[in-house]
Amino acid sequence: MSSPTTYHLVRPHVVTEIPTLDEHQQQVVDHAGGPLLVLAGPGTGKTTTLVEAIVRRIDDGAPPTRCWR
Ligand SMILES: Nc1ncnc2c1ncn2[C@@H]1O[C@H](COP(=O)(O)OP(=O)(O)O)[C@@H](O)[C@H]1O
Ligand SMILES: [Mg+2]
Structure with missing residues (x-):
């Protein structure tokens, strides 16, 4: 029996920078609670905004498994 083909993927070294959000993205991140519709x-920049909104909530003490209060 031949051995299986294997691939070894290595994460490339990528330097990521924290984005500077624009005014509207920042308003989404700053939204305190309750329903919010983003169109x-x-x-x-929806995904970028969502990631930064989650980062903010974790920084504020929300458990990472439950970031929406
Ligand atoms: N405030 C920002 N400053 C710099 N680049 C940004 C900013 N917001 C989004 N981007 C970049 O714009 C591109 C699209 O953003 P993304 O969040 O993926 O948009 P969407 O989820 O709405 O498709 C990505 O390359 C992202 O890194
Ligand atoms: Mg997206």
């Missing part, structure tokens, strides 16, 4: 097209 935005592709490539406008």
